[in-house]
Amino acid sequence: MKAILYIGHGTRSKKGANEAKQFLEAVMGYVNAPIQEVSFLELTPPFIEEGFRRCVERGATEIKIVPIFLLTAGHIKQDIPDEIAPLHKRYPDISITTTEALGVQEVILDAIAELVKRHLAGPIFSADSILLVGRGSSDPQTRIAFNQIAEGIKRRLTVSSVDVCYLAAIEPTFDQGLETITAKEKGRIIVIPYLLFGGLLLNEVQLKVKQKQKLGHAISCTDSLARHNAIQQIVIDRANAEGERYAAVNH
Incomplete structure (x- = not known):
């Protein structure tokens, strides 16, 4: 059976x-x-x-x-x-x-783009930028995969840039990614946690995004991908x- x-x-x-x-x-x-x-x-x-x-x-x-x-x-x-x-x-x-x-699939990249559009509830502008946040792994394939994901998201959303950072194991760290992208912001910053479900890691991302909001940055965070x-x-x-x-x- x-x-x-x-x-x-x-x-x-x-x-x-x-x-x-x-x-x-x-x-x-x-x-x-x-x-x-x-x-x-x-x-x-x-x-x-x-x-x-x-x-x-x-x-x-x-x-x-x-x-x-x-x-x-x-x-x-x-x-x-x-x-x-x-x-x-x-x-x-x-x-x-x-x-x-x-894996890295077109349908997943399409879903991420749709989640971003749903999150913004309005048009995306070329001056906007994306910070893609991965869980992180020492496996060398991780960077390759996230480069592919970043390129796919940039094609779909036509934003000024898509930066990648990680929550563990490899750099740039999430804190480094936040500092880099807020230092060069021109439009809105959309943080995409590349996480399937909620949990402590998503909570950490959301908390640090809120801290940046309090400092006056036009930054927000999408929900987990399984949504x-x-x-x-x-x-x-x-x-x-x-x-x-x-x-x-x-x-």
Whole structure:
């Protein structure tokens, strides 16, 4: 029997955890699988081992792992496979496959542009600028991906500039990015947190944007990306896809 095990990142924020769970509950209603379970890599229970065990207890003979992560980095390449490997040994008769991270997709860039327009509730001007804020990773592919994202957003919104900064692991930091973009501001500054759900990281971004607002800067912040239904549709499509759309886990 086929099962889907969704894996989110996890957060210490109760609000962020609830947002992720509600998102996945909505997804599950559109996925054609008799068994579906939600789990998280860290911080938020149930964790991967428990979610996997629940699938087995409900009669799963094949489990598709669907990670709810924006980009391919250490969690996708190392942490999740490390969690799955001992489960394969414990349940050798269970077929295990996994989908990829959401990646840099045109539909996601379209959704970001729409979120910005919805946030501004009016026209975007060429003097406006964007600060794209990533979670951050030491994986070298992270910078490559964010350069692609920045270029795609700039094409769609025709703003004067799109700067990139990160919340952890690599520079420029978010604080550095804020200082740089406010020093050269000509029009409005729109901060885009490249985060799927709310949580402590989004709270940090919003707080620092408010501090800049109090100093008189014309700066504002968009919401988490999962607020756009395009993200939900991508996850639904991944979960419903047949075997050629995803790769086997290395055992």
